[in-house]
Amino acid sequence: MDEVLLRSLTPSVLGILVRRGADFAAAEDAVQDALLEAVRVWPADQPRDPKGWLVTAAWRRFLDATRADAARRRREDLVDEEPAPGPASAVDDTLRLYFLCAHPSLTPSAAVALTLRAVGGLTTRQIAQAYLVPEATMAQRISRAKRTVSEVRFDRPGDVGTVLRVLYLVFNEGYSGDLDLAAEAIRLTRQLAAAIDHPEVSGLLALMLLHHARRAGRTAPDGSLVPLARQDRGRWDTTLIAEGVRILQAALARDRLGEFQAQAAIAALHADAPAAEETDWVQIVEWYDELIAITGNPIARLNRAVAVGEADGPRAGLKALAELDDSLPRHTAAAAYLHERDGDLRTAAKLYAEAAHKATNHAELDYLTRQAARLNSGGSVPTDQ
Numbered sequence: 001m002d003e004v005l006l007r008s009l010t011p012s013v014l015g016i017l018v019r020r021g022a023d024f025a026a027a028e029d030a031v032q033d034a035l036l037e038a039v040r041v042w043p044a045d046q047p048r049d050p051k052g053w054l055v056t057a058a059w060r061r062f063l064d065a066t067r068a069d070a071a072r073r074r075r076e077d078l079v080d081e082e083p084a085p086g087p088a089s090a091v092d093d094t095l096r097l098y099f100l101c102a103h104p105s106l107t108p109s110a111a112v113a114l115t116l117r118a119v120g121g122l123t124t125r126q127i128a129q130a131y132l133v134p135e136a137t138m139a140q141r142i143s144r145a146k147r148t149v150s151e152v153r154f155d156r157p158g159d160v161g162t163v164l165r166v167l168y169l170v171f172n173e174g175y176s177g178d179l180d181l182a183a184e185a186i187r188l189t190r191q192l193a194a195a196i197d198h199p200e201v202s203g204l205l206a207l208m209l210l211h212h213a214r215r216a217g218r219t220a221p222d223g224s225l226v227p228l229a230r231q232d233r234g235r236w237d238t239t240l241i242a243e244g245v246r247i248l249q250a251a252l253a254r255d256r257l258g259e260f261q262a263q264a265a266i267a268a269l270h271a272d273a274p275a276a277e278e279t280d281w282v283q284i285v286e287w288y289d290e291l292i293a294i295t296g297n298p299i300a301r302l303n304r305a306v307a308v309g310e311a312d313g314p315r316a317g318l319k320a321l322a323e324l325d326d327s328l329p330r331h332t333a334a335a336a337y338l339h340e341r342d343g344d345l346r347t348a349a350k351l352y353a354e355a356a357h358k359a360t361n362h363a364e365l366d367y368l369t370r371q372a373a374r375l376n377s378g379g380s381v382p383t384d385q
Helices: 003-020 024-041 050-068 070-079 094-101 108-119 124-131 135-150 160-172 181-195 199-213 238-252 259-272 281-295 298-312 314-322 331-341 345-357 362-376
Strands: none
Touching: 003 024, 003 050, 003 094, 003 108, 024 050, 024 108, 024 135, 094 108, 094 135, 094 160, 094 181, 108 124, 108 135, 108 160, 108 181, 124 135, 160 181, 160 199, 181 199, 199 238, 199 259, 238 259, 259 281, 281 298, 298 314, 298 331, 314 331, 331 345, 331 362, 345 362
């Protein structure tokens, strides 16, 4: 059974049903039923036209469900005649589904879940396991999202930026259990890049590839966090880095700079440095300036302050940091790092301990606690945020 093939066909099959007149919720249920039937039947008898088989099976299930529901008899005119089996339509509805699943009326969490289900072809159980929530909770979330978008009419172009933010949310969830959401986000973004020619789609794909390339170096064998400056760059995936840089360069050449291209440029500068001390921090600050001009994002300003501390010295970084709201996530950790760079170890240790109390995950809590303990015990090994 080729699970990758099934998942890759899901959006186009769903799109065909929607285009034939099925509402989104009913079509998505029918496609899921057809996928389950394929899992049962295909290992013994895989069809020559997998997509056509899925379309036929899903459409039949939609017809059965519609005819069985007396409250929906008003839609019988859509289903009086079943289209004859044959090669599936070559029209690609994937892009329409991306826009539908990332509709502004949905909350970010609902948009992510619906995208993974409808476009990614994942089961409710897989999505629930990835987000560490009960399957029933995820099922309710997806059902509400499907009901919402079933009322949506597409009489105007969708917002690419909203789609990209949903995919970036998926990527940032990382991975849990047997479902790697970072890899899934990359797969979906590749799919989107094949469906739409847009420099920001390329920028997001490049950003994901460049970040994912460093994944193997981010943790030590005991699972503890390894900061960027101390990562073994020999463990980075140079093939992904080369692909990310190539995609980014092509996007930048179109001279339509967006936030994901700017973020990817920063990631590329980190990936390009043979060693941490050779990082071009001056260029990184310049790219943060571009990013802030586009988005005004306060987290980008925080990261810029740290970069200024590397480029112009820790006191310059602290000065830039002082201009920002100290309630920002990682503000205390950044201050601790810059104070340590400036030689004020007592203040740095105190701030690392405070930052540990604000940590949002175990790896970050462990890392910051270790930094505070190291300084309190007289250690002064350089660190990096």
